[in-house]
Amino acid sequence: MGDMFRSEKMALCQLFIQPEAAYASIAELGEKGCVQFRDLNEEVSAFQRKYVNEVRRCDDMERRLRYVESEMKKDEVKLPVLRPEEEPIAPNPREIVDLEAQLEKTDNELREMSANGASLDANFRHMQELKYVLENTEGFFSDQEVINLDVNRKLDPEDPANLPGAAQRGQLAFVAGVIKLERFFSFERMLWRISRGNIFLRRADIDGLVADEETGRPVLKTVFVAFFQGEQLKQRIKKVCTGYHAAVYPCPSSHAERKEMIKDVNVRLEDLKLVLSQSADHRSRVLNSASKHLPRWSIMVRKMKAIYHILNFFNPDVTGKCLIGEGWVPTNDISTVQDALARASKISESSIPAFMNVIETNEMPPTYTRTNKFTNGFQNLVDSYGMASYREVNPALYACITFPFLFAVMFGDLGHGLILLLFASWLIIKEKQLSSIKEEIFNIFFGGRYIIFLMGIFSIYTGFIYNDVFSKSMNIFGSAWHMNYTRDVVEDENLKYITLRPNDTVYKTYPFGMDPIWQLADNKIIFLNTFKMKLSIIVGVIHMIFGVSMSVVNFAYYKKYASIFLEFLPQVLFLLLLFGYMVFMMFFKWVVYNDTVEGPLSPACAPSILILFINMILQGSQDTPEPCKEFMFDGQKSIQQVFVVVAIICIPWMLLGKPLYIMIKRKTNGAPPPKPQSGGGEGHGEDDEMGEIFIHQAIHTIEYVLSTVSHTASYLRLWALSLAHAQLSEVLWNMVFSMGFKYDSYIGGILIYVFFGAWALLTVGILVLIEGLSAFLHTLRLHWVEFMSKFYEGAGYAFEPFAFKTILDVSEDD
Amino acid sequence: MGAAFFPVLFFTALWGGVGIAMPIMTPKGPHQNLIRCILMLTAACCWLFWLCCYMAQMNPLIGPKLKRDVVAMIGRSWNNPIVAG
Numbered sequence: 001m002g003d004m005f006r007s008e009k010m011a012l013c014q015l016f017i018q019p020e021a022a023y024a025s026i027a028e029l030g031e032k033g034c035v036q037f038r039d040l041n042e043e044v045s046a047f048q049r050k051y052v053n054e055v056r057r058c059d060d061m062e063r064r065l066r067y068v069e070s071e072m073k074k075d076e077v078k079l080p081v082l083r084p085e086e087e088p089i090a091p092n093p094r095e096i097v098d099l100e101a102q103l104e105k106t107d108n109e110l111r112e113m114s115a116n117g118a119s120l121d122a123n124f125r126h127m128q129e130l131k132y133v134l135e136n137t138e139g140f141f142s143d144q145e146v147i148n149l150d151v152n153r154k155l156d157p158e159d160p161a162n163l164p165g166a167a168q169r170g171q172l173a174f175v176a177g178v179i180k181l182e183r184f185f186s187f188e189r190m191l192w193r194i195s196r197g198n199i200f201l202r203r204a205d206i207d208g209l210v211a212d213e214e215t216g217r218p219v220l221k222t223v224f225v226a227f228f229q230g231e232q233l234k235q236r237i238k239k240v241c242t243g244y245h246a247a248v249y250p251c252p253s254s255h256a257e258r259k260e261m262i263k264d265v266n267v268r269l270e271d272l273k274l275v276l277s278q279s280a281d282h283r284s285r286v287l288n289s290a291s292k293h294l295p296r297w298s299i300m301v302r303k304m305k306a307i308y309h310i311l312n313f314f315n316p317d318v319t320g321k322c323l324i325g326e327g328w329v330p331t332n333d334i335s336t337v338q339d340a341l342a343r344a345s346k347i348s349e350s351s352i353p354a355f356m357n358v359i360e361t362n363e364m365p366p367t368y369t370r371t372n373k374f375t376n377g378f379q380n381l382v383d384s385y386g387m388a389s390y391r392e393v394n395p396a397l398y399a400c401i402t403f404p405f406l407f408a409v410m411f412g413d414l415g416h417g418l419i420l421l422l423f424a425s426w427l428i429i430k431e432k433q434l435s436s437i438k439e440e441i442f443n444i445f446f447g448g449r450y451i452i453f454l455m456g457i458f459s460i461y462t463g464f465i466y467n468d469v470f471s472k473s474m475n476i477f478g479s480a481w482h483m484n485y486t487r488d489v490v491e492d493e494n495l496k497y498i499t500l501r502p503n504d505t506v507y508k509t510y511p512f513g514m515d516p517i518w519q520l521a522d523n524k525i526i527f528l529n530t531f532k533m534k535l536s537i538i539v540g541v542i543h544m545i546f547g548v549s550m551s552v553v554n555f556a557y558y559k560k561y562a563s564i565f566l567e568f569l570p571q572v573l574f575l576l577l578l579f580g581y582m583v584f585m586m587f588f589k590w591v592v593y594n595d596t597v598e599g600p601l602s603p604a605c606a607p608s609i610l611i612l613f614i615n616m617i618l619q620g621s622q623d624t625p626e627p628c629k630e631f632m633f634d635g636q637k638s639i640q641q642v643f644v645v646v647a648i649i650c651i652p653w654m655l656l657g658k659p660l661y662i663m664i665k666r667k668t669n670g671a672p673p674p675k676p677q678s679g680g681g682e683g684h685g686e687d688d689e690m691g692e693i694f695i696h697q698a699i700h701t702i703e704y705v706l707s708t709v710s711h712t713a714s715y716l717r718l719w720a721l722s723l724a725h726a727q728l729s730e731v732l733w734n735m736v737f738s739m740g741f742k743y744d745s746y747i748g749g750i751l752i753y754v755f756f757g758a759w760a761l762l763t764v765g766i767l768v769l770i771e772g773l774s775a776f777l778h779t780l781r782l783h784w785v786e787f788m789s790k791f792y793e794g795a796g797y798a799f800e801p802f803a804f805k806t807i808l809d810v811s812e813d814d
Numbered sequence: 815m816g817a818a819f820f821p822v823l824f825f826t827a828l829w830g831g832v833g834i835a836m837p838i839m840t841p842k843g844p845h846q847n848l849i850r851c852i853l854m855l856t857a858a859c860c861w862l863f864w865l866c867c868y869m870a871q872m873n874p875l876i877g878p879k880l881k882r883d884v885v886a887m888i889g890r891s892w893n894n895p896i897v898a899g
Binding site: 004372375397398400402405409461462465466475478479481486490491492496497498499507508509511512513514515517518520521522523524527530531534535538539542587590591592593594596606 | 816817821824825845847848851855856859860862864866867868869870872873874875878880889892896
């Protein structure tokens with residue numbers, strides 16, 4: 001059997017590699033992605049492994065790369081996106097030294113520039129604040145001129161009347177600085193307290209935002225000047241300024257000196273601007289130069305680190321001349337691995353080629369199913385439920401069709417299916433462009449684009465069968481029903497409804513799909529419900545029989561032939577004799593009962609299959625009026641009794657068959673008389689195991705019998721969701737879009753446009769997206785629980801090969 | 815009995831072709847068996863679905879219940895004239 005029917009054969013391989021060729025060998029295997037290495041040094045801690053120093057060097061390089069990348073993000077330098085063909089291979093050890101030196105140089109250069117830049121920025125800020133102080137205090141001092149604040153101004157000896165006051169006022173001192181606006185008010189209150197009100201404080205806000213020295217965030221700041229008397233008060237004020245992180249700046253009291261200082265500060269600011277600009281240019285050049293190489297460097301370092309990580313799994317040979325590694329390899333890929341090893345030996349010019357042995361083992365191999373972009377989505381659905389046991393039958397193969405088909409049975413509408421098809425086609429046609437999008441929800445849709453594509457196609461098909469296009473029908477082949485009433489009857493005002501009878505002799509079944517007349521009928525739901533319920537049970541029972549049959553394939557493969565007779569046979573008999581028989585009754589009723597005859601086969605006498613089935617199980621009966629008969633055909637009662645008896649026999653058959661077989665088999669194998677001591681122990685173990693086996697089989701049997709009943713009922717969701725979907729679609733049409741048809745002239749045209757927009761939005765939003773998701777989840781449950789529980793063990797673990805592609809994808813997600 | 819031989823034969827032959835003939839003609843390749851399985855399952859599912867719908871309408875036990883204006887409209891539009899008289 002070919003693709004996907006069961007997981008790949010896996011071989012446990014032992015690799016013998018020369019140490020000098022080891023790096024290149026693992027590099028080649030990483031590109032291929034065919035080997036899942038086993039850690040042969042689990043008991044060795046990470047710090048005691050052979051290549052711990054190399055891993056540390058890679059960590060160091062990664063740290064430098066992250067630093068450079070963060071600096072690029074700060075400066076908004078764009079990194080080029082590597083195309084897959086541009087991706088570099090793992091560097092060889094000689095290239096590693098060069099790469100390390102290059103990274104170190106770039107890293108150091110950037111760090112130095114950052115430190116210098118920070119220093120220059122701080123200087124720049126200080127100069128700016130000083131400038132603000134000098135400019136804003138000009139007003140303060142001009143105001144104070146009249147009180148003769150300037151201590152340098154000589155007193156006029158000719159005016160003796162002012163001498164005492166002038167002398168006293170001349171002793172006023174001041175402190176000028178910059179403080180955050182948010183702190184100014186508490187700062188002001190503190191100054192008042194320490195000086196007991198003997199202080200004069202003036203303030204001027206700095207326009208715009210200034211970068212805060214501590215956090216770098218923009219803040220509002222204000223210039224202040226405090227006038228006071230006495231040296232002691234000056235010391236206190238300076239302490240308060242320090243406590244409030246206010247920057248105090250020297251400020252000459254004379255106007256001329258201030259002018260001179262402002263000029264000097266401006267010159268220095270211009271110089272600093274020039275230096276800052278040149279530094280920024282240089283930094284930009286360095287970052288742009290590094291950005292050309294950074295993606296390649298990142299990939300190279302990651303590959304390097306991954307290689308050394310794998311090499312740490314290896315064991316040195318006792319002679320120290322080669323490294324021994326073990327790993328799982330798909331059998332079909334053994335030649336690929338051998339070719340990779342040969343190529344690596346050639347590259348590293350190793351004298352002795354690496355080689356690989358296949359080891360026999362009883363361990364269960366990992367499960368690996370080879371998929372392509374089409375089957376990958378379906379395989380993911382199955383793996384979400386449980387990873388298949390090794391070489392177990394893979395339900396994903398059949399889910400490729402049964403999944404979209406069951407979805408379509410629920411979702412069936414030609415218009416909605418077309419929407420799904422168009423959306424999926426867009427995803428598939430734009431596959432290459434869209435595959436680079438990293439948004440999570442979009443990726444879920446994109447990963448399932450082939451599932452959506454098939455769901456769309458099958459929904460179109462079931463839309464044809466249901467004859468449902470946005471809740472409207474198409475009349476392609478001509479309705480089977482004829483208007484055999486006269487005009488008088490049709491025009492009779494007293495009649496509200498006219499019911500056509502199927503006993504028309506010219507009635508011919510509508511050949512493909514549902515007759516369009518039912519869309520116009522008021523008893524549409526009654527008719528469609530009987531059809532869809534039967535359809536659900538028919539599809540469901542066949543699906544379950546198919547699932548139970550899969551267990552034969554598993555039993556045959558694992559050579560558990562006894563289970564075919566002891567487990568599969570009673571299971572399938574139970575299912576067929578009860579529910580398969582129910583399906584038969586459905587088809588029989590469709591064929592035999594009709595409206596063209598009188599008597600037992602007329603519609604009035606058609607029995608309810610559900611009641612028949614219940615009476616079959618419970619050995620009940622019901623009275624039927626003449627000329628009707630209780631049973632569909634002669635001898636049905638006897639047949640049903642036989643079926644029920646056999647089905648009941650199947651239950652202990654499932655329950656006891658396998659444990660008894662195992663018990664007998666063990667007794668046969670245990671025929672030689674054991675020693676008394678070991679005999680006792682053996683008996684004890686055997687008793688426990690037999691008890692466990694009986695309990696396990698009892699649970700399994702109960703689960704199967706009960707689940708056969710409940711799963712059959714569970715498939716009725718196919719009818720329920722189909723009904724809900726069709727009715728919602730009809731409600732949208734009747735209550736939204738039809739509203740636009742009720743008006744005339746130009747207003748009518750405008751309203752149709754408006755209502756169509758609303759109807760279209762609701763159709764896509766509710767019927768396609770929400771109803772589609774609902775149908776999807778129900779389909780998923782029908783596969784996981786109703787179908788796969790019949791045969792699927794799902795006790796395996798996934799094959800996770802050492803592959804650079806996987807490692808790089810994971811790194812990108814981080 | 816409203817069933818006719820032609821539709822049954824036609825659709826059975828159609829899906830039989832998809833499910834039997836096309837798998838036989840599938841060209842050899844790495845995905846030959848996958849394609850065969852897909853064709854057979856598609857044919858089986860679609861044929862079964864069509865068959866159930868067809869059989870459900872072969873001998874309908876109830877007829878459609880229509881409003882009088884619907885009957886008149888059908889008589890006019892569907893080439894299904896009302897009997898005169």
